[in-house]
Amino acid sequence: MCDSCGCPADNSTSARRIDLAQDILSRNNDIAGHNRRHLRDRAIFCLNIISAPGSGKTSFLERLGRDYGRETAMAVIVGDQQTDNDQRRLQEAGLAAVQINTGAACHLDADMVHRAMHKLDLASCKLLIIENIGNMVCPTAYDLGEELRIAVISTPEGEDKPAKYPDLILSSDVLLINKVDLLPYLTFDLQECCRQVEEIKPGLPVFAVSATSGEGMAAFWQWLKERWPAE
C-alpha cells in the first residue's frame, strides 16, 4: 500500500539498514590469521620490519644472515615498489629470499605475504622475516601474521622520528635505532630519542645497533631468541 495516501499502489521505500560492525580490514586480518597458524604449525617465528626507506633494513638483515644464518635457518620476504635488488642482496648474504613488487601499493598486505610464503621452501626455516615497503605510516595498519613487529629508525633521520611517527612506535614490539656507528658525525641525541619513545610507548624495548660495525647486534639477537617459544 502507498505510504502517502493509502492507495493500493506500492511506492513505499524498501531501503533496509544492515548493521555490520565489521572491521574494514577483516579480510586482511583473516588471511593474516591463516598465515600465523600456518607458521606456528611449522614452528616458524615471523617478524615484520617497518621503517622509512633508507633506514638500513636490508643491510641489517644481511648482517643478521651473515652473523647468525648458520645457527638459525632464516628466510626473508622483501617488499619494494620495483626491482629485485634487495632479494639479490639478501641471497648473496646466504638468506633464502623472495621479492614482492607492489607496483602502486605503499604497504604489504597479508595476501601478498601468503602468496610469497608459498614461493619459499620453508621446510628447514626457523625464522621468517618480512621486510615491509619503506613507509612509516601505511604498513602499520596491516597485520601480516607476524609474531613481532619491529620498527627501525636510523640516526641520520633525526631523534624526533618517534614523535613524528607515533603510530609505528605504538604498534611495534621493539625499536631498533640503526647506524649508531655514525653518531660521532651527527647531532643525533640518542637519549632524547629514547625519552620520546618512552613517552609514546612506555617500556618498549629499544636497541641501538649498527649493521655496518655490528654493534648491538648480539644483544638484539639474544633478546629475540628469548621471545621464541621453546622448541
Next chain:
Amino acid sequence: MHEMSIMQNILDIVAETTAREQGTRVTRIDLAIGERAGVMIDALTFAFEAMSPRTIAAEAELIISEIPLRYQCPTCARPGTEQLSQCPACASFYEMVQGRELQITAIEIE
C-alpha cells in the same frame, strides 16, 4: 596513501553484503574511523568519489563518524590524556582504549 586500498576493502564488503541480502542498490554507507587509525578522512572521501562509480554503491551516501582518542588508566579507570603517559593517582601507564577503529558500521540497501 593507503586510503585507496582501504576503500577497495570497503567496496568489497558492501558488494558482498548487498549480494547476500539480495539488494540491488546501496543508498548509504556508515563508517567509524578512529583518530589514530592512520586514515585521512579527506583522502578516504576522495577515494570513494573516485572508486564508487560503476559499482553497486555508485549512488550511496558516505557517512563517516570520527572516533576521538581516549585513554584510560588500566588500574583505577581514571580517564587520561595524550599529553600524560602515567596516571597521577596510581602511576600506572595509561592505555589507549579508543581511537584505532577502522569499521564499517552499517549499510542501507534497497
